[in-house]
Amino acid sequence: MxxxxxxxxxxxxxxxxxxxxxxxxxxxxxxxxxxxxxxxxxxxxxxxxxxxxxxxxxxxxxxxxxxxxxxxxxxxxxxxxxxxxxxxxxxxxxxxxxxxxxxxxxxxxxxxxxxxxxxxxxxxxxxxxxxxxxxxxxxxxxxxxxxxxxxxxxxxxxxxxxxxxxxxxxxxxxxxxxxxxxxxxxxxxxxxxxxxxxxxxxxGSFDRTNLHYEIHLKDRPREQLLSFIRDRHPGDSGIVYCMSRRATEQVADWLNARAVPALAYHAGLSSDQREHHQNRFLREDGLVMVATVAFGMGIDKPDVRFVAHLDLPKTLEAYYQETGRAGRDGLPADAWMVYGLKDIARVRQLGIDTDTPPDQQIRSHQRLEALLAFCETADCRRPALLAHFDESHPGGCGRCDNCQAPPRRWDATDAARRFLSCVYRTGQRFGAGHVIDVLTGRVTDRVRQRGHDRLSTFGIGRDLGRDTWQSVARQLLAHGHLQTDRDGRGILFLSERCRGLLRGDTPIQMREDVLASRQPPQRRVSANDVAVDPAAWAALRAARRQIAEDEGIPPYVIFHDATLVAMLEQRPASLAEFAELPGVGASKLKRYGEVFLQVIADLPEAADA
Incomplete structure (x- = not known):
């Protein structure tokens, strides 16, 4: 010792x-x-x-x-x-x-x-x-x-x-x-x-200023995730959260088959498997962990460059903690998520528990509303997120998808009333797909057998596409005008909150959905945002990785990425100059100073630009 x-x-x-x-x-x-x-x-x-x-x-x-x-x-x-x-x-x-x-x-x-x-x-x-x-x-x-x-x-x-x-x-x-x-x-x-x-x-402030928040509508989520990793974080460490154990293994296998190194982590694995996968994630660069919420609280890895959610978390508090595992070193990092109508129905269904005390039911409902408001907002995301922690934010952060590409809004009052009316006319016993079939005048076997092709709401929504009606259903559910059954079958029924909307007393604005695949790629967010030569960056990381392997510890225990970036920016040529770098104390100066000074001295001339 x-x-x-x-x-x-x-x-x-x-x-x-x-x-x-x-x-x-x-x-x-x-x-x-x-x-x-x-x-x-x-x-x-x-x-x-x-x-x-x-x-x-x-x-x-x-x-x-x-x-x-x-x-x-x-x-x-x-x-x-x-x-x-x-x-x-x-x-x-x-x-x-x-x-x-x-x-x-x-x-x-x-x-x-x-x-x-x-x-x-x-x-x-x-x-x-x-x-x-x-x-x-x-x-x-x-x-x-x-x-x-x-x-x-x-x-x-x-x-x-x-x-x-x-x-x-x-x-x-x-x-x-x-x-x-x-x-x-x-x-x-x-x-x-x-x-x-x-x-x-x-x-202290709960605002993680280095995190970029980005949320999209689900549209082939695995393909969306792959595009996100390839476009923005090739070779970076990241965490992907899924709701089910089975999904973590399937997604990890799918990513590995597409040359993205990935591991699965969930409570169903043996303790030895979990420990092995966690140790690999801590010690290797560029590994993606696909996990349930069983993974994360004990992770102090500072160079996680992204946290992605393929399913909605249970609460905004859980989302904040899970995304907080990205960018612990203060360098730019991404919090990326996709969700859809089924996700909202699932989390609303999870919030229905008759055995829970009434005050806790109220609290759970408030947490759910905060999560959905954060997802569905068309404004800067930070005010909605930080308000949950009793912190105000003026908006306009410039570091979320809504600030960088503000979504358009439309007056959805008439469409919402038509959808709610159709839910009511069909008996409040069907999911969104059947309701949309009736609205758009699609004569399926179920529509014909139920006689719903003779309803007054049959075909009154032909002017809007199915994607738009899916968006209306999702946002009505998110805003609490619709509820879902507690058995998880996706059956929609009207809530008390929808009365004013149905009567025409309350207007509603909705955000216009744009699928991620139709949006231009955002800037890449990683340590390489800093204007350094890629070869020089790779050389420093290789030296750090070799020392870490020799000592049997994770690379970030040697130096954080932020310290490596400072090495490239300041180019120290002596131990005295090296000691001025952030994160270099007396012990690390003695242990590693000479080694890294030699690596810096051997960097190619092109890296000096």
């Missing part, structure tokens, strides 16, 4: 010496000073916003070991590996450790040699760890992914509910609860369960 830190410095000095950065971002300095002074804190910052430094630096400045509660082994190991290469004496205690490693860690802990110790909540609560900690100085307790305490959230972990025991055993040790995903209700639950009433709240 690395030698323990003995010299206590100012927070800014530690930031520079250990982590290689000159300045704090956002509220980092305020949080760090508060915790160093012994204060408790709730810290809400977006993914990639620098939450880890808010407890890592106080742990290095204060006396004792900083204890970090983390939900997943992969996340702990990732953090420990990175910290050790930055010269920090960090370790983890979890169930997957070999007995000898666990014994060495416990010995180092008892001897006061650790700066940071990572542990799962059950290890702290149910094991003997709290007893061991009571015999040594503890600098702080940091509860990461604190939203896991919310029993109505998307990542609920019952063990988090027991962490109030920490306050009883260690009343004078400061506690931090940190998360990137929490609406107002979840914040209140975190405070009630994990922190004292007087804990300070540090609320």
């Amino acid at each position: 690395p030698e323990a830190s003995t010299q206590r410095e100012s927070p800014r000095a530690v930031l520079q010496r250990v982590f290689g950065y000159r300045d704090f971002r956002g509220q980092q300095a305020a949080v760090i000073d508060h915790v160093i002074d012994g204060g408790d804190a709730l810290v809400l910052m977006p993914t990639g916003g620098g939450k880890s430094l808010c407890y890592q630096i106080p742990a290095l400045v204060r006396t004792g070991v900083g204890v970090v509660i983390s939900p997943l082994i992969a996340l702990m190991e990732d953090q420990v590996s990175a910290l050790r290469r930055q010269g920090v004496n960090a370790a983890a205690l979890h169930s997957a450790l070999p007995p000898e490693t666990r014994a060495q860690t416990e010995q180092a802990l008892a001897a006061g040699e650790l700066d940071l110790l990572y542990a799962a909540p059950e290890r702290l609560i149910n094991g003997d760890l709290m007893g061991r900690l009571s015999h040594i100085p503890v600098a702080l307790f940091a509860i990461d992914e604190a939203h896991c305490v919310s029993q109505w959230g998307h990542d609920f972990r019952p063990e988090y509910m027991q962490l109030h025991q920490v306050a009883v055993r260690f009343p004078d040790v400061p506690r931090l609860a940190l998360t990137a995903t929490a609406d107002n209700r979840t914040r209140q639950e975190i405070r009630q369960q994990l922190l004292p009433p007087e804990a300070e709240v540090f609320l």
Whole structure:
């Protein structure tokens, strides 16, 4: 293990010496000073916003070991590996450790040699760890992914509910609860369960300014995904989310057959398979992981250049967290999604549960409405997304599809009334396809057998194409004028909300759908947006990959892509100049400085442009 830190410095000095950065971002300095002074804190910052430094630096400045509660082994190991290469004496205690490693860690802990110790909540609560900690100085307790305490959230972990025991055993040790995903209700639950009433709240902006949001109507989704990857992210790492386990395997196989390296990940795989696939994703460049929501919370890979959704997520909160796994290094990244009428019907059907308490049904409904409003908006997407986290945005971000190619809107009041009337006339017992057949005057066997060719609504929609009627159905369902059956058959029926629309009292504007295949390709969003020579970029990545393979760690633990970009922009020629690069602390300068200086010196002349 690395030698323990003995010299206590100012927070800014530690930031520079250990982590290689000159300045704090956002509220980092305020949080760090508060915790160093012994204060408790709730810290809400977006993914990639620098939450880890808010407890890592106080742990290095204060006396004792900083204890970090983390939900997943992969996340702990990732953090420990990175910290050790930055010269920090960090370790983890979890169930997957070999007995000898666990014994060495416990010995180092008892001897006061650790700066940071990572542990799962059950290890702290149910094991003997709290007893061991009571015999040594503890600098702080940091509860990461604190939203896991919310029993109505998307990542609920019952063990988090027991962490109030920490306050009883260690009343004078400061506690931090940190998360990137929490609406107002979840914040209140975190405070009630994990922190004292007087804990300070540090609320950073939830806006991930480097993410480009883009949503399209489903039209052969696999082909859409392939075009997106080939046009925008060839050779980049990315995550593709699907709703079903079967779909992840099918999509991964389909991509592999088209020369896009991909792996599947879902809870139905064996633990060994999941671990193997996750390790490959972390350690290899240009690999696409096709996964269910079982994958992601423990992933700290900073160079994921895109997150794609082939199905609607369950909530806007889940979408925000899942897309937040892209661009953690601050470089441009894509959040791309396709969805359709069936997706909306499915998520609406999931929200119908008579066994759920009424207040929770209301809350689930509100979350669903927020998700659908975000998908269907014709305005800048950021205001709709950030409003869910009680943050305002003026719009016009310039980094979403609606800003770059504003969709046209049309007065759909008459079309909507015709569609709703047809749903009613056909008995509210059919899906959108049959309703559209009746509207467009298509005489199918079912239409004839049901006598629907004799309805007053038969053929009254011949002036619009089937694609337009599909769009009307989807947007009526999204806006709550239609509902769907809870059995998942796609049957449409009228909701209370549609009364004003049917009477003609309430107009409705709809966005005009444009299929992604008919749109011009958007700019490519990747690290290569920076004006650097591709050969030079490839040489640096190859050198990083070779070192990572030799050391048995992911490449980004050596240096993030952002640091490689800085190498190409600044072209350091000495160790002193190399030390000025972002992300180059004293330990990494000593480990890797000479190697990368040689790579930079050997770059072809053309790369100097």
